[in-house]
Amino acid sequence: MVAIKRSASFSSSENFLTKKKTKTIVTPINENETSYYRSINLSEQNPLKVYTFGTGSMCELGYGPLAKNKEIKRPRLNVYLENLKIKSLVAGGMHSLVLTSDNEVYSWGTNDMGVLGRDTVTNANMALKDAGEESDDDDGDLNDLESTPAKVENLPKINGEIIQICATDNASVILYENGDVYAWGTFRNNEGVLGFYKNEIKIQTKPWKLPLTFLKNKQAKIVQIASGKDHILLLDSFGVLYAWGTYQQGQLARKIMDHHALANLHPQPIIFKSRSKVQVKAVFSGENHAFAVTHSNILFAWGLNQFGQCGTDKDLEDGGLIYTPKKVLLPSEVNPAADIKLIAAGEHHSLILLNNGKILSFGRRDMFEIGLASDQVPKENAYLDPSSKKIRSVPVPTFLPTDVVFTSVAAGSHHSLATTDKGYLYTWGFGETYALGLGPAGEDVETPAKVMNTAIKEMKITFVSGGGQFSIAGGYDLTEEEIEIREEEEE
Secondary structure, rough: OOOOOOOOOEEEEEOOOOOEEEEEOOOOHHHHHHHHHHOOOOOOOOOOEEEEEEEEOOOOOOOOOOOOHHHEEEEEEEEHHHOOEEEEEEEEEOOOEEEEOOOEEEEEEOOOOOOOOOOOOOOOOOOOOOOOOOOOOOOOOOOOOHOOOOOOOOOOOOOOOEEEEOOOOEEEEEEEOOOEEEEEOOEEEEEEEEEOOOEEOEEEEEEEEEEOOOOOOOOOOOEEEEEEOEEEEEEEEEOEEEEEEOOOOOOOOOOHHHHHHHHHHHEOOOOOOOOOOOOOEEEEEOOOOOEEEOOOOOEEEEEEOOOOOOOOOOOOOOOEEEEEEEEEEOOOOOOHHEEEEEEOOOEEEEEEEEEOOOOEEEEOOOOOOOOOHHHHHHHOOOOOOOOOOOOOEEEEEEOOOOOEEEEEEEOOEEEEEEOOOOEEEEHHHEEOOOOOOOOOOOOOOEEEEEEEOOOOOOOOEEEEEEEEEEEEEEEOOOOOOHHHHHHHHHH
C-alpha cells in the first residue's frame, strides 16, 4: 500500500483571548502505519487451507447440508474451499467470509438477514455431490446453499483490491483499497431488527456501497474497518473514527434515545474528550465494546464493561456502560502505539497481542475466556464473586504467563484462539460447543491448550477467527524440514 500524499485542510477556531480566528492544520495519518493493522489479516504466503470446527446447526461450519456435519469436534479441512486461493478469513456470529487472491469473497452460514450476499432460496436443498457426499442422508439436513461456501454476488470489479473483510452477527462488510466500503445485512438490537441505513433500508440482501457523505474531510478515505456483534467502526485517512449500527450497549460511544434510533443509523464520528485533537491509528472491536489506538500513544476503550472487558477500571459496576472513550489501564512497560499488534474481543473478554508475542487478557472468567488460572491472577487485579469468593473477572489487562510466542489471536463469544511462531494452534475458554477443537469431551479449558490432530499435524496455522459457537483456522503445509522439527518437538 502506497502512502497517500500528505495534504492539509484547515478548520477555523476562535482564540478567545485575541478574538481572532486561527487556523488549525489537520494532516492525514501515515497510511502505511494503518495498513500494517490490515495486513495482519491478509496472508501473503501460500493460499490458505481452511479448517472449521464447533457446532453448526445453523450452517456455520460450511461442510455442506448433511446432518452429520452439524458438529465437528476437531479441525477438519473444508474441501469446498480447497481449490480457492484464500488469503483471508473471518467469522461472524453465525456466518463466515473468505477472501481470495482473485478478489472474490465466498460466504456460508445462516442467511436470515441476508448476510451471505447471495440467493439461498432458489433451488435450495438440492444436496451437492461435488465433495463426495451422498444426497439421500437422514432427516435434519441443512439448506445446501447456506451450508456450502459460494461466491458473494454483485461485488464491483473496478475498485481495486479488497483489503479487509469483516462480519458482525447480522451483517458483512468489505473495504477496497480505494476506500470504498460495501456492506449488506442488517443490525439488530434488544427488540429485534433495528435496520441497516437510516430509515431508508431495513435489510440489505445484496452488497451495497456505503455513501461516504459522512466524512468530515472530503479529502479523506476509509483505511480500516472493525466489526462487533451489531456495529461497525470505520477509520478514515485523517485519523477520524466513525461508528455505525446498534447503540444500546454504548458501542457507538454516544448516547442515543430509542426514538431517534433510525435517524442515527448511519456512520457518525466518535468524540474523544481531550484538550488536543485525537488521531486514531488503529481500531478493534469486541461484540459490544471497542478499542482505539491513537497516535498520541493512548489505548482507549468504550462500550459494555460490566465484566471489565474494557480494561479501564479496577472497580466494576453491574451493567456498566462507557459512552465516552476511556484510557485502558495497561502495564507501564507497554507502549500502545508501538507495542500493540492486534486486539481481539468476545462478548465479555478481551485479548491484546503485543509485537513481542505476549498476550494481555482481561474481562470475564466464568467460562475461562481469559485463559488465566486462579493462581495466575494477581490479587489486586481480581474481582471476586461476593458469595463464592471465586474470581469472576479480571478487569485489568494481565499477562498470560507463558513462554509461547503468539503471532495471532482471536475471540469467539466465550472462547479464545491463538497461533504461535511455530505454527501451532492454541485454544481456551467455553468448550461445550466444540469450538475449541479439542475433541469430544466438550469441556471448558482454563488455560491455553495446544490443538493437534491428523488434519493439522503437518500444517502451519497462521490465521484464526471465532464465531458464536464455532471457529475457523487457516494455514499452509509445512516443509519436510519443518515437519521433522515438529516431530522432534512432539517426542
